[in-house]
Amino acid sequence: MKTAVFWGCCILTSQYAYEMSLRQVLPKFDIELVDLPEAICCGDPIKSVNDFSANYLAARALSLANLTGLENLLVPCNRCHFTISEAKKTIQNNTKIGQKIVGLLKEEGLEYNPNIKMWHTIDLLHDYVGLKRIKKAVIKPLKGLKVASHVGCQIIRYTDLGRVDDAENPKKLDELISALGAEAVDYPEKLDCCGAALTRSHPDSALSLAGSKLKAVQNLPADGMVVSCPECQLMFDAKQKDAGTTVGAKLNVPVVYYTQLLGLALGIDEKKLGLELNQSPVDQLQAKICV
Amino acid sequence: MGLSDLMSMAKPNIEARDKILARIGGKELVNCFQCIKCTSGCTALKLLELKPHEIIKLVNLGFVDELPSSDIIWTCVTCLKCVQRCPQKASPYHVIIALRNLAVEKEAKVPEGYLKAVSQILETGQVDTYQKIVTRKMETVDRECLKLPKICPPKESFQVVFMKAMEEKTT
Numbered sequence: 431m432k433t434a435v436f437w438g439c440c441i442l443t444s445q446y447a448y449e450m451s452l453r454q455v456l457p458k459f460d461i462e463l464v465d466l467p468e469a470i471c472c473g474d475p476i477k478s479v480n481d482f483s484a485n486y487l488a489a490r491a492l493s494l495a496n497l498t499g500l501e502n503l504l505v506p507c508n509r510c511h512f513t514i515s516e517a518k519k520t521i522q523n524n525t526k527i528g529q530k531i532v533g534l535l536k537e538e539g540l541e542y543n544p545n546i547k548m549w550h551t552i553d554l555l556h557d558y559v560g561l562k563r564i565k566k567a568v569i570k571p572l573k574g575l576k577v578a579s580h581v582g583c584q585i586i587r588y589t590d591l592g593r594v595d596d597a598e599n600p601k602k603l604d605e606l607i608s609a610l611g612a613e614a615v616d617y618p619e620k621l622d623c624c625g626a627a628l629t630r631s632h633p634d635s636a637l638s639l640a641g642s643k644l645k646a647v648q649n650l651p652a653d654g655m656v657v658s659c660p661e662c663q664l665m666f667d668a669k670q671k672d673a674g675t676t677v678g679a680k681l682n683v684p685v686v687y688y689t690q691l692l693g694l695a696l697g698i699d700e701k702k703l704g705l706e707l708n709q710s711p712v713d714q715l716q717a718k719i720c721v
Numbered sequence: 722m723g724l725s726d727l728m729s730m731a732k733p734n735i736e737a738r739d740k741i742l743a744r745i746g747g748k749e750l751v752n753c754f755q756c757i758k759c760t761s762g763c764t765a766l767k768l769l770e771l772k773p774h775e776i777i778k779l780v781n782l783g784f785v786d787e788l789p790s791s792d793i794i795w796t797c798v799t800c801l802k803c804v805q806r807c808p809q810k811a812s813p814y815h816v817i818i819a820l821r822n823l824a825v826e827k828e829a830k831v832p833e834g835y836l837k838a839v840s841q842i843l844e845t846g847q848v849d850t851y852q853k854i855v856t857r858k859m860e861t862v863d864r865e866c867l868k869l870p871k872i873c874p875p876k877e878s879f880q881v882v883f884m885k886a887m888e889e890k891t892t
Binding site for chain 2: 442470474476480486535538589708712713
């Protein structure tokens, strides 16, 4: 399958490990990524400022995907995936807003196409590639590895919008982890939010939310945490030290993208998966795999 | 200032309430029967004392003039649990977003981070600035040395159209 990909801002400007690992693992399942001609914001951060413009930006992202002529679009960021999904719904349900947005896009010679099938990393791997194919492709099973999964908020809520997994009991990421031979441990804080969205207004509280969840994960019989959203990774990995200071705990939790873990199981060189870019102590987790 | 203070000081404004209803494109808001499912699951409750059911009640009673200038609307983490769990589809998250938009229009106090986001998008098309990363081995890396493709900014025409979109009001 050939699919267009909308990376959003966070991945392209700092979360390179997600991009690198996606570019490495997807071709193993015959998925070819086609970058969009322009990089723009999905609109998420300005929903709070002007909802209309946010919807316009999201619609513009879909129009850029339309330029590729492809029928599928991968949106690996949870927040971008939500914003674009919600914009599609608004444009469909509110003709006044829809017409205005289509008109604005036309000014740039862009055409809005709501029929492109949207994927997130989780459903692309779980539903399209399938667990069987992933299991077959695994060269180095991650036997003995125990991890806590963090799906994030915006790809599972809210159901009326059509989301990637169940809102209260998401299982796909755990199943994807099990497919690699590792064990996904269940824990009460599983659905807790990373806090990233508070960064613009209450940065300390954002860190506090991330820190509380990391503290809970640190107390689990688990070797690390697996995420699938660049904003969550930013909070749990890059900001782990600050989060620890905020909640008064010494945090030492390896945090990786699912695609990085998948890459390791597929035998891909760790450098190509950007593992050196993770700021949390992922060496601990890798050591477990090598044993 | 607490939310109950807002009520004791203000007069209800039904017209303003209808504006919020128009913004969220539905009347489900008025169906709220205060079951407090939203607040009991709210991510921002413990830390920042956000109580979504109170906001819904205030809006329903027409106490909407003060809400946009209250700090409380900026404490929502947008985890969407309230939207998911509301049995009446009153969707506190969408009400909060509508109130934030209203705050911007009224030129009330808006956290700087959000306004910065707008200027950043206008400037580069993206909301985050491009960063070099220091690896755990203390090497500084950028997209080029990681062999990642160059970022292509939007065409110049984008700025003009984005500005037009920003002038649009949601109502």
